[in-house]
Amino acid sequence: MLKHADIWRAIDRLAAQHGFSASGLARRAGLDPTTFNKSKRTTGDGKLRWPSTESISKVLDATGASFAEFVGLVGEAPAQGAMQRVPVIGYAQAGNAGYFDDAGYPAGSGWDELLFPSLGDPHAYALEVSGDSMVPVYRDGDTIIVSPAAQIRRGDRVVVRTKEGEVMAKQLMRESATRVELMSINRDHPDRVIPRTDIAWIARIIWASQ
Template identity: 75%
Template sequence: MLKHSDIWQAIDRLAAQNGLSASGLARRAGLDPTTFNKSKRTTNEGKLRWPSTESLSKVLEATASSFSDFVGLVDNETVKGTMQRIPVIGYAQAGAQGFFDDAGYPVGTGWDELQFPHVGDPQAYALEISGDSMEPVYRDGDIIIVSPSASLRRGDRVVVKTTGGEVMAKQLLRSTANRIELQSINPAHPLRTLSPAEITWMARIVWASQ
């Protein structure tokens, strides 16, 4: 399974390969020099933070490296040896009919795709955020990777689709046989309490471009 430390170590190695510090690598890519600082690798609350896909794309372009080159710098043989093609689904598509089966797995073909180290779920997919309903955590254009088969625990960030077609990113506060409590990521939206019958599917967010 891909870990935060694997990705940050690969960034450090990419910088070293190019004779740069992590801040020097960020500067060459046109990013804020503090983007890859140690202090930026966790949130103020102490939670681990992933580098954004945008910042990774910029440093790969700045160093003329491919994503495969970057994966080769990851100190994890399982990750390096196993890549999967992940469909990228638009936020509007996620709320439409016919794009998912009853278990929350994407169906059909013709999606955009991205190559990503294996996340432990062959049916994982990427959801491209559109609009501001998931701010401030997920912004317009961000990519989140969702695993329908991942087990759900209290405190997990999840994507939920209701029987009415609403798709939302929430934090799972509590799940019982009779109700599911969901904390809004956007503070402008209130706590949601739904019955299991109101939820079409709920899947855990396993990676986000933040």
């Protein structure tokens, strides 16, 4: 039998997969940011409150996930065997030569690692945020997980590395055969338009530690 906790767990996992907190997912879907807060999952008298079918439909539309994918997130937490080791790279290190191969995969070995539920991408890696260029979404010390294999769509948050070694986290606004337009997450920093020939790789942020 489907349980109240199963549905809320699936929403939390869907949010994490796309780099959102539960409130961030609600906001992305056009819902009140408090819709999925833990305090909203029961009433004041302790009665279980279920998410509406409309709110689930909106978050699936916002993330591009299918209902079948959502159902796959229902259930108990993954067993240890379903975990994968994710290499952790310092944000400043990411711009140095030799840290990635031509496909944008971490190169070499000896990284710090963290255990994470299987992401479906063996080349996924984590970046440790430094500085304030991504506040208020990502702050100094946060960890973001990047998936080179994840499909990228307009509006996604991405990490971009130029051939000159500059690494940046931005929001993808649009791309063409000749250029990529990026919006800065911190609005105090300028947006960027980069010729596609200057980009080494671009990968989607699928989770953040907030």
